[in-house]
Amino acid sequence: MRPTGEPTLTDTTPRTPELSTGICAADYRAALGRHPAGVTVVTLNSGTGPVGFTATSFSSISLEPPLVTFNIAETSSSITALKAAESLVIHLLGEHQQHLAQRFARSADQRFADESLWAVLDTGEPVLHGTPSWMRVTVDQLIPVGDHTLVIGLVTRVHADEDDDSAAAPLLYHEGKYYRPTPLGE
16 A cells, blocks of 8 residues: 555656666656756867867856866766866856857767867867856866766866856756746846
8 A cells, every 4th residue: 555645656658777776767867857057068178189078067166265066978078088188168158159069069070170169278278269158177186976977177267258248148958958047027
């Protein structure tokens, strides 16, 4: 007998295999997909050329010292270069940069193909043009976590274009689509 208030399962939709915790992988992905995330592009110099990828796992973790974090899948084409990097740039994309989010989610050979979209900082990292905010960070820690690596970076330089109207409109990712935020009534 079920405890009072516990739902019965009547859904006959086939489920994907369970994760090691016993939860269904599809349910886990669906739950996470309902939480919007800001979209970033991470770029670095691999020594043999620029490397970059789209990441939605970015977060600030400390003001003093200024630390940020994101994670990258162990299966990413950028993982080897990232693990060897001493520094990188995290671009906080504006709503006008959906094309960059999509470009850096494609195959690695297409990401930097259009040289009009980026330049190189004096420290060697590629930086994307027109990004409202970006941060240069030195890699502080790389922590293996499940099927990803958690990257913790110490912020060494910040660029925030306060005159750019897009600075107030970040690019968001939610349920597999890109969005812009809309203010709620006060």
